[in-house]
Amino acid sequence: MNRILKRALADIRDNGFLNAITVATIALAILISSAFGLFFINASRLMTLWQQGVRVMVYLQPEFADAAVEDLRSRLEKLPAVGKAVFISKDDGMARLKKQLKHQLSLLSNLKANPLPHAFEVQLRPAVRDWEEVADLAAAIQKLAGVAEVEYGQGWLDRFAAILRLFKLAGFGMCALFFIATVFIVANTTRLVLYSRREEIEIMRLVGASEGFIRMPLYLEGILQGAIGGAAGLAGLLAGHLYLSAQIDPGLLPSQFEVRFFPPALIAAILGGSMLAGCLGSLLSLRQQLKT
Amino acid sequence: MNRILKRALADIRDNGFLNAITVATIALAILISSAFGLFFINASRLMTLWQQGVRVMVYLQPEFADAAVEDLRSRLEKLPAVGKAVFISKDDGMARLKKQLKHQLSLLSNLKANPLPHAFEVQLRPAVRDWEEVADLAAAIQKLAGVAEVEYGQGWLDRFAAILRLFKLAGFGMCALFFIATVFIVANTTRLVLYSRREEIEIMRLVGASEGFIRMPLYLEGILQGAIGGAAGLAGLLAGHLYLSAQIDPGLLPSQFEVRFFPPALIAAILGGSMLAGCLGSLLSLRQQLKT
Amino acid sequence: MMAPPDQQAIIRLFGVHRRYGALNALTDIGLDIFQNEFVFITGPSGAGKSTLLKLLYLGEPASEGQILVDGLNLARISRKRIPDLRRRFGIIFQNYRLIPTRTVFANVSLVLEAMGQKEHLIRKKVHSVLRTVGLEDRDSALPLTLSGGEQQRVAVARAIVGNPQILLADEPTGSLDPSSAGVIMALLQRYHRRGATVIIATHDHEMIGRTRGRVIRLEHGRLLPQPTADTP
């Protein structure tokens, strides 16, 4: 193994130009596909967060006793999907309504008593992703004692959810496409390199080198190139990411949201993919050369 | 010229493998960068349309005479930013309000008379893109006789606009990055190919061929490869686009919206870029070979 | 040096043909080459000398006929055994076939590395063989920076460094001046005396005249009837 590594390194040194080009191509290909991946991941996290910003309003029965409020709150907050439940008394509700209906205030001026019910505004946990989960939650809340009605999902949010689904669909499709294309580009590059070295490989075969002896260092080289190119691509992306994140006015984004880089596991996966792609190209190329 | 083309074609035939790999790499690189471009263009068109879906509500003064409605409508519709103005009488308004306040209906049950004003719902022209234009329009409407108040831009839409701006910023940046990376990948591939053909080029120089004689067919070859690869990449994208567009449930999208392919000018620009990239790689490679 | 009948044939060809499309490079070759023979293959340009050598190390397959090398039937050998076969040979190719991106040292040591020999042994052997061909001071040069004759000597060094059983030399002195050629021929003869079988394809009638060995003549891909054997 040590010997193979040594030969691979000597080979990289002897073929400087080819290696530089290969690594640069891998870096660029990884950069663009993972730039999209990163963009997509952040955008969809942002949108999910938005969707989670959806409150579920729980209206209580008119005869609900003020004393039971704390009890209901704790029962709400015990539900797994619920993050926080904020009590909104009938007076708070009226204040909000007045703000909301500022052009129809005359409506409210004739009222003698406040006809609004008490309510809870329920915020969801970040883990809640699907509309169906929200619906399930609403059904569960509906069954609690003292609850008159549960309201969630305004019209625009429904529309938003549909678009989010579409966005995610296209995004996942494109992520897959991009990574496949990257693998092919990297593999093509390695094939080109080994094509330009086919005479050398042929000579090694003629002097009695076994396939393993010939291929192992080349595979290792492909893996090293994939690792270096992939790391360079990711480093470039990280730099761009840090620069751009610093440019973003934090006021534009929901406060819970921060633009994030890939988690370590994904970074490892990308590097692994890039190493595999480098090796794959060598494999295809050497197979092809054997056939002719 | 005819001769150069002939030599370029003969050369493509004689170097089948190299050409196939080059064209495939160009096709893939163009495919991924223009896939992102297309995605971005459609997504941002969709979001713009959404933003444009924003209505401007125009509340009229209580003493506004029913007879003057048509006059005001025509004055509204003469404003350049306005697409259509829909009259909403105080009764229509009450009906909408009842639907909106279904949990607070008791509020409305005590009303003796309808206290709501007449209103116009103003829809904007598709050309209106910016938030500022909407604000300008609102100011203009405010000045019209009989208008009590103009309302637009609910909170969530403001937030949405900010995110849209961010999305567009990231999107344009990435489009640029992707196309630059594509140019480099294509150029790298051409360089690799000419590297593996440097002996041949050296021989041509030694037998007295001028630089022009050597280079012209190679440049032309790069251009042809760029054209074919670019066209193949775009064709693949178009196929994917048609397939995916057919998959999308039209109910999910605003009715005015249809997923579109690139306009012809952009297609031409992408092909041009890809041809240029193919040629650029040859140029760099031949320059470099002269130096050594 | 007609081999005595009790000696073992290390290479046997039976009715071997090699065709390239319509072109018959070799036609119906039947031939035995014995252990420790010294054989010249000669004939005009395009006669099939190099092709005949290529068939022996499976540089190309025969179109028809049987070839046995040290008992191995080349038509039946599995792809995995080919390196084994080739290690029995040391080959000096007509166009040298040195690896242009590797130094002289690396080109020669490649053979021993492929055999899995120890690094310090490799270094010793390679330096010794480079000294024999007169290139001890060019070990770190790239092949393309060498003169034609120097490249040819590197090819000779690579062929003998692994101490092969059979040496195939395709025009091994074509680029050499008479005195260097003499040195190389002396080297090949010494190698032969150590027990190896040596097969040389050459045009150089002078060299053939000066050296003891069986002469096989090819013309248009056919063996010419052998002249009376010139026994040592």
Place this chain on the structure above:
Amino acid sequence: MMAPPDQQAIIRLFGVHRRYGALNALTDIGLDIFQNEFVFITGPSGAGKSTLLKLLYLGEPASEGQILVDGLNLARISRKRIPDLRRRFGIIFQNYRLIPTRTVFANVSLVLEAMGQKEHLIRKKVHSVLRTVGLEDRDSALPLTLSGGEQQRVAVARAIVGNPQILLADEPTGSLDPSSAGVIMALLQRYHRRGATVIIATHDHEMIGRTRGRVIRLEHGRLLPQPTADTP
């Protein structure tokens, strides 16, 4: 064939050196070669024969000294004029340097195409020159499918097809059997009689002996004092 003093020197070297790092491939070469001379350059392997030829067609620059070719000072020539210079030469390279991806025909016609000649003329000339070297039926073969001697003959064909003023031949018959070599030498002599200057680097003393011409000897990069000129 020492040139008469009134004849014009087409190639002149003054104090030319060529160094590769510490290695002196050529040292202080002063030499005149006259129009229509037939010159042999000889010397042992690594003496600097190929290097000397390379300097003439600017395959490499001299490290020091002046070289004039037909009045052109090679040290001062602009990059754009180099193709012009090279078209005065027909060159047979020691390692042939054929383009492996192009057919024999395309390899030879390249020279004429680069000169901008008409297609039908090119076809006629190439076929005629391939006939002269005995390869008329291999015009659509790729170089690597040719035997060594056949490749060398393609190289000869390519060198003469453009009808150059000066022919540089580096070991032009090294891979050829005596009879093919004779054909090629006769060709070069015919070419010389048509008025060209011919410079041949070779080890083949037999060939030198058989042919009239000036012999220039190199050793370790230095010119040896010329023996008494063997005038025709």
